[in-house]
Amino acid sequence: MNAAEELKQALPASVVSTGMQVEKPLVLVKKEDLLEVAAKVKEMGFDHLSVVTGVDYVDRFEVIYNFFSYGKKENLVLKVVLDHEAPEVGSLTSLWKGADWLERETYDLVGVRFTGHPNLTRILLPEGWKGHPLRKDYDMSVEQFVTIGEDGEDIVSTDGSNLLRRK
Amino acid sequence: METEELLINMGPVHPSTHGVLRFKLRMDGEIIKECTVVMGYLHRGTEKLAEMKTYLQFIPYTDRLDYISAMPNNYAYVKAVEELAGIEVPLRAEYIRVLTVELNRIVNHLVFMGSLLLDLGASTAIMYGFREREKALQLYEMLCGARMTFSYFRIGGVRDDLPDDFMSKLNEFIKDMEKRIEDYKGLINGNEIFMMRMKGIGVISAEEAINYGMTGPSLRGSGVNYDIRKIEPYSIYPDLDFKACVRPECDSYARYMVRIDEMEESLHILRQIADTIPKSEVVATQKYGIAPLTGMPYTAQTYFPRIFIPPAGEAYSRIEAPKGELGFYVVSDGTTKPYRVKIRSPSFCNLTAIPKMVVGLKIPDLIAAFGTIDVVLGDVDR
Numbered sequence: 001m002n003a004a005e006e007l008k009q010a011l012p013a014s015v016v017s018t019g020m021q022v023e024k025p026l027v028l029v030k031k032e033d034l035l036e037v038a039a040k041v042k043e044m045g046f047d048h049l050s051v052v053t054g055v056d057y058v059d060r061f062e063v064i065y066n067f068f069s070y071g072k073k074e075n076l077v078l079k080v081v082l083d084h085e086a087p088e089v090g091s092l093t094s095l096w097k098g099a100d101w102l103e104r105e106t107y108d109l110v111g112v113r114f115t116g117h118p119n120l121t122r123i124l125l126p127e128g129w130k131g132h133p134l135r136k137d138y139d140m141s142v143e144q145f146v147t148i149g150e151d152g153e154d155i156v157s158t159d160g161s162n163l164l165r166r167k
Numbered sequence: 168m169e170t171e172e173l174l175i176n177m178g179p180v181h182p183s184t185h186g187v188l189r190f191k192l193r194m195d196g197e198i199i200k201e202c203t204v205v206m207g208y209l210h211r212g213t214e215k216l217a218e219m220k221t222y223l224q225f226i227p228y229t230d231r232l233d234y235i236s237a238m239p240n241n242y243a244y245v246k247a248v249e250e251l252a253g254i255e256v257p258l259r260a261e262y263i264r265v266l267t268v269e270l271n272r273i274v275n276h277l278v279f280m281g282s283l284l285l286d287l288g289a290s291t292a293i294m295y296g297f298r299e300r301e302k303a304l305q306l307y308e309m310l311c312g313a314r315m316t317f318s319y320f321r322i323g324g325v326r327d328d329l330p331d332d333f334m335s336k337l338n339e340f341i342k343d344m345e346k347r348i349e350d351y352k353g354l355i356n357g358n359e360i361f362m363m364r365m366k367g368i369g370v371i372s373a374e375e376a377i378n379y380g381m382t383g384p385s386l387r388g389s390g391v392n393y394d395i396r397k398i399e400p401y402s403i404y405p406d407l408d409f410k411a412c413v414r415p416e417c418d419s420y421a422r423y424m425v426r427i428d429e430m431e432e433s434l435h436i437l438r439q440i441a442d443t444i445p446k447s448e449v450v451a452t453q454k455y456g457i458a459p460l461t462g463m464p465y466t467a468q469t470y471f472p473r474i475f476i477p478p479a480g481e482a483y484s485r486i487e488a489p490k491g492e493l494g495f496y497v498v499s500d501g502t503t504k505p506y507r508v509k510i511r512s513p514s515f516c517n518l519t520a521i522p523k524m525v526v527g528l529k530i531p532d533l534i535a536a537f538g539t540i541d542v543v544l545g546d547v548d549r
Contacts, residue, residue: 022250022482047377051483051511053496064496066483066511070377070391073398077483098380101519109214124207124548133215134507152176152189 003044003069003076010040024066024075031080035090035116038065038078042095045069046076049092052102054110056135061087061112082112091117109134126154172200175530179208183286183534186544190533197529202522209548217508222248222322222475225505230316232512233546236275238267239488241320244508246401247484247495248322252477259447260324261402266337266440267310267319268486269433273344274303275489275541276426280351283423283538287364292355299347302340309333322475334441341437348430356427365420369524369536372417379520383491383513384429385540388422390415395487409436422539429489474503483511490514490541510549514542 001009004018004025014033019026029037046067053064061082068075080089091114092099103114104123111132114120121127126146131138147162149155155162178189187208193201213232217225229244230237242264249256256264281296304314309330311319319326355361371381376389386393394411396404412428414421479501485494491513498507517540525533 022480022484024483048382049380050485050492051494051496051509053483053507053509055498055507064481064483066494066496070393096380097375097378097523098516098519101515102380105515122207124210126207133212138215152191 003046003074006044007037007040007076011037021077024077026077026079028079028081031082031089034078034080035092035094038092038095041067041076041078045071046074047071049096049098049102052092052099052106054106054112054134056084056110058084058136060084061110063089063106063112065092087112088115089113090115091120093117108132111135126156128154128156130156130158170195177530177533179205183538184544185282185538185542188542188544188547192530192533194530199525199528199530199533202525202533204518204521206518206544207548209544211549213549214508214510217505219504221503222477222505225508226320227316227318230318231545232510232549233488233490233493233514233543234315235278235543236271236489237315237317238271238319239486239493241317242268243484243486243488243493244495244497245320245322246486247482247497248475248477250484251480251482251497251499252322252475254323256324257447258403258445259328262440262444263325263329264320265402265404265407266437266444267307267317267325269436269440270303270306270337272433272489273430274300276430277303279426279538279541280355280423283535283541284355284361286534286538287361289361292351295347295351299344302343306333306336306340309336334444337437337441341434341441344430344434348427348434351427356424362420364532364535365418365423365539366416367418368528368532369419369422369539370417371520371524375523376417376520379523380516381491381520382516383487383489384412384425385422385491385517385520387411387413388425388539389417390421395485395492399485401486407436407439409433419536419539422541426541476501476503485511488513490543490546491517512546512549514540514544514546515549518542518547 002025004027007027008015008018014030014037016028016030046069048068048070050066050068055062063080065078082089091103103117106112107120108122108125109132142158145157145160145163147155173194175192175194178184179187189205191203192199213228216228226241229240232240277296277300281293284292308314311317371389373389373391376386392411392413397411409432412425414425477499479499481498483494483496485492493513494511496509497505500506521537524536
């Protein structure tokens with residue numbers, strides 16, 4: 001029995017389906033129950049959260065968590081499907097501290113909100129940036145200009161008014 | 168006496184941040200109370216660019232993530248795509264891949280050693296590190312014409328076979344490096360000032376390091392015996408004799424020592440490859456997919472196809488890069504371009520632990536601890 005089936009047996013109400021993703025057990029989880037499932041996953045020995053990926057499928061968002069267990073040397077993939085209007089899912093920062101920046105990055109670039117995250121701010125792009133670049137409907141024709149202000153914080157504008165030498 | 172907390176800004180342009188990274192430090196006298204990391208100054212939108220390039224066109228962009236060690240970046244990406252498409256790589260190509268990656272591990276650790284010592288105020292080591300690195304870069308130049316941004320890997324193999332006199336030059340390099348590593352050990356490892364700056368600084372326990380998602384030498388410096396080459400073997404690593412270097416001390420010195428030990432292990436791997444490399448093709452000869460214009464399947468070619476279409480699906484594949492776990496999550500929708508590429512860069516994830524590590528230290532110790540995490544900002548910001 002692989003880890004995905006084990007998880008399904010333990011929490012049958014929270015698991016939508018199980019499968020494989022190129023030799024790695026994959027579990028599709030109900031988004032409301034993610035935290036509960038993740039706690040169980042950690043209890044099962046998956047102590048390494050490898051990566052958090054957000055994908056925009058135009059009609060929905062998917063957030064994918066890749067886990068690894070140092071003890072059992074096994075992989076596990078969790079996946080949640082979020083609706084496109086208001087993508088929101090629970091944050092895993094209370095279980096894995098490493099999730100902090102990975103979730104911030106997913107929020108920054110894909111625009112998925114992680115509820116319960118202690119500091120959900122942009123990480124790679126400056127605060128004030130418009131839009132989330134990795135969304136498929138992101139408008140790349142709009143130029144955005146970034147400068148560093150007097151207090152060291154970033155200033156973003158779309159007309160270049162913050163630049164010393166205007167366009 | 169009245170005291171006041173001080174907010175100190177370090178960076179983004181600061182010599183010891185190895186690029187453009189900014190620390191916001193809340194200080195109590197000389198002691199760091201809180202450290203906030205601000206990044207993104209080198210963000211180039213690599214993941215977005217991937218969605219606009221064909222699978223082959225994206226390979227040069229991976230070079231520019233971790234520009235100190237570009238071969239592992241190439242490798243991690245093509246490995247993910249190969250996993251997605253189920254491509255078998257010829258044996259000789261696997262040997263060449265491991266050869267280049269291990270050579271790159273030595274290059275990376277030489278730069279690490281040099282820049283760490285430079286940060287601590289010892290400027291000789293970087294001259295030594297770069298002197299040896301130059302020889303490795305000349306090997307790379309023979310191989311693919313480039314010194315830093317190689318683009319040498321191809322989906323299903325590597326671009327060219329090894330040049331004729333490559334192996335003799337490689338053997339020279341190995342012989343030279345053996346002596347040099349002994350020199351470094353004599354000069355640096357037991358140096359009293361160096362030990363005072365490194366021992367007991369930037370301590371992070373094994374549980375915390377795992378919880379923060381640290382990988383690679385930085386994790387092995389905390390006593391966790393975790394090397395993807397060993398526990399999730401890929402390519403020809405199961406056939407090679409080497410050991411994962413682990414140190415139990417959890418401090419900066421342990422992280423430094425792991426890397427010095429790793430250089431020796433990499434040399435050992437290179438020696439084995441030089442002895443046993445087989446003769447065969449260097450690109451896969453199986454069919455790659457369907458040609459978009461004719462609808463005919465690609466068959467064995469002397470060269471890889473320009474347009475490559477993997478089946479729809481997704482795969483996460485990771486390798487042990489010099490800095491830690493480097494992974495690519497590739498989503499294909501069955502077209503010529505990837506639907507989504509997510510880069511799990513070791514520098515970014517290892518950096519997560521820095522704010523935790525440096526609380527209670529002084530600023531020069533922050534520089535020492537940060538140096539031993541070994542980040543490249545191109546890899547952090549992507």
